[in-house]
Amino acid sequence: MADVHDKATRSKNMRAIGTRDTAIEKRLALLLESAGFTYTVQDATLPGRPDFVVADYQCVIFTHGCFWHHHDCYLFKVPATRTEFWLEKIGKNVTRDERDMTLLIEQGWRVLVVWECALRGRMKLSDEALTARLEEWICGGNTAAQIDTQGITSSLRRG
Template sequence: MTDVFTPEQRSAVMRRIKGRDTAPERAVRRVLREAGIGYRLGGAGLPGRPDVVMKGRRVAVFVHGCFWHGHDCARGARKPKANAAYWSAKIERNRARDAAARAALEAAGWRVITVWECGMKAADFPARLVAEVRGQATAGSATASSSAA
């Protein structure tokens, strides 16, 4: 399968893919801000550099895109057709890195919340996220999230 873009066009497309301040990250921050929950961005100095950190609560929040982090939903399970070997290996490396970061944070006494892009579509997402951050979530109620993938 050949690329529909020239190498210059493909480079421009890939350059526009952001690594931070994505729409899902901004949505999570908006929910937390509206609930009056304070947070910091970036998690510098913490394993995996969480997207949102609440030091007082010892909560780290990762906001994951389903495709890039290999979630088990329809979008995350989609396999790339072009350069499949490279992308499959890349997604597996992302999953391994995510699991290692989660384990390191939990070993250091942090609660880790993983928000999946697909889970944000649910109508009750804001309430579930706030409950989970406040430590009031029940075991099965995560933000389509707490599952480590």
């Protein structure tokens, strides 16, 4: 299936996708605030520039888009056009994510990934369920975990 846009239009559209203050980041920020956590955002001094740093609990939180970070869920679809290009690009994101999370853990940080599918879409978790999972992990002692539509898992596997 051919792309409905020419290369220049597609490129312009892709450049317009924000990397900061996204809808999923805004939702997570509201949940963290409502639970009483203080945090900083996008700390450039840390590997991977985590979306949220909750220093009081020595933890960082990433919000990962299911497409851009290759989550095995209903929101991820392999593009029908330029498939090889996209799989290579997404693969590099995944490799970089794994490297950054390893570095953060080595520096003594705890790492949580909250997947886009947990925050939006037809299978998203409720605010109450998300807040409970966030509090459970932040106040707990696990080094690494992820939250998706299934809840919380004590690992950082992709899907």
